Amino acid sequence: MVFIGGAGNMAGAVIGGLVADGYPADRIVATGRNRGKLDEFAARSGVQVSTDNETAIGDADILVLSVKPQVMKDLCESIRDAVQQRRPLVVTLAAGIPLAAYQRWLGEGVPVVRAMPNTPALVGTGVTGLYAAADVSEQQRGQAQRIAEAVGLAHWVDDESGIDQVIAVSGSGPAYYFLFMEAMIDAAEKAGMARADAERLTLQTALGAAKLAAASDVDVAQLRRNVMSPGGTTERAVQRFQQGGLEQLVEQAMSDCAERAAQMARELDQ
Template sequence: MSNQPPQHKSQHKMVFIGGAGNMAGAVIGGLVASGYPADSIVATGRDQQKLKAFTARTGVRGNTDNLAAIADAEVVVLSVKPQVMKELCETLAPEVSARKPLVITLAAGIPVAAYQRWLGDGVPIIRAMPNTPAMVGTGVTGLYAGAGVTDEHKSIATQMADAVGIALWVDQESGIDQVIAVSGSGPAYYFQFMESMIDAAEKAGMNRADAERLTLQTALGAAKLAVASDLDVAQLKRNVMSPNGTTERAVKRFQEGGLPELVEQAMSDCAARAAEMAKELDK
């Protein structure tokens, strides 16, 4: 049996602007690990030392000149902070508007309409919203296709997302806000819950290191069980609960304390803030 990773169906020259950063670096690493040829990927960055270390580790090519890097790119992935995206796009616009490569943005909050203004009409743009577990290969990436995006373009973006987890396409751009509320910001919800469990166990007398070890392993086990099972999470919860038992009492306390309603309100606030940020960044 071969240990070689599977080859991708389509291989295009991809340029990651800001490619040595955490998220873009995770995506590049996932692509290479899953069989995408490293010599078809270029990462750009301003920090030469960091870029050199990254390219040595991954085998991809590096370039500190963004315009030179995208000169023959078929796919341009934008991975810089939202606050500097407009300036970057205006720098790239002459080349991008002339050749119209597929542009995939990993930045949160900026709507497709803004990229179209900054890069020029007719440029195919895909918004990708990965979450931080992508850095360990278990991410979720929400995807939205702007006007002019073809099935082949969508296939490229799906390959990229699948390399670090799973992909979910949304039909309306507002759907990205819902993806952010569930999976984009979702890891922080679980970290908050884990933190509270660790604190409670420590207050009850458990050594904090032991409390953290047990909490994290329990979270990992519960997630793995939920993914592997044909049962929905409500039934899995009931399977742990014996009538009038310990788990039932704990779960009832959560419910009586309003946990379901609180989660709903928090996710609604998250989606609302995502929509607000889109308007602010679109100005």
């Protein structure tokens, strides 16, 4: 398995998850331009490293592309001949680029899976949306799923536009929670709590709520109601959120996010 851009944060997290899950480190090659950074990553992870993409691809059955979307076209065109000769499964971690673009840049006949991980993947609790080209085999889908599950939950979509919905929920979703946590911390500080205490309590509360929801056999609406005593403090706070149109605002924000994701895909496909 070859990771181009393998010493970067996201690729490094995936590699770490795979190794922790039992995938042999010596069967992974991470490539990049910075030899010093690669050597440090090799010492830390036990994987092989290389600055030569084409040579690394020569033995690859799985090729993971983990570079910025803005340089993906140039990268794909530079490795096109090696990819066409080997025909590995290509898993791309870059956001926003549609399959049609990879098929043009890498050439026809290359099985490609789009993977959209989110930043909690860096700590092993991510969500990765997956969409496969029609020529990706069941075995290859399983290989892509193992890569995704190395850093959290894998979620397949049947239509490529479904990736935009994944972005709206989980790709961009961490920022929504960070914003809400930021607002809670600021509000607690304004009410007189020390900021360090406000941050510690807010983060632990968010963590606890997420763990409780994940472990519960009831939906989150019921969990909310379980906290709300009639006429109590929580009910008063929740009513204020609802009077301010929280649910409608979230719906519109996620719609805007998905719309922008589709727009960016069209721009990157040019």
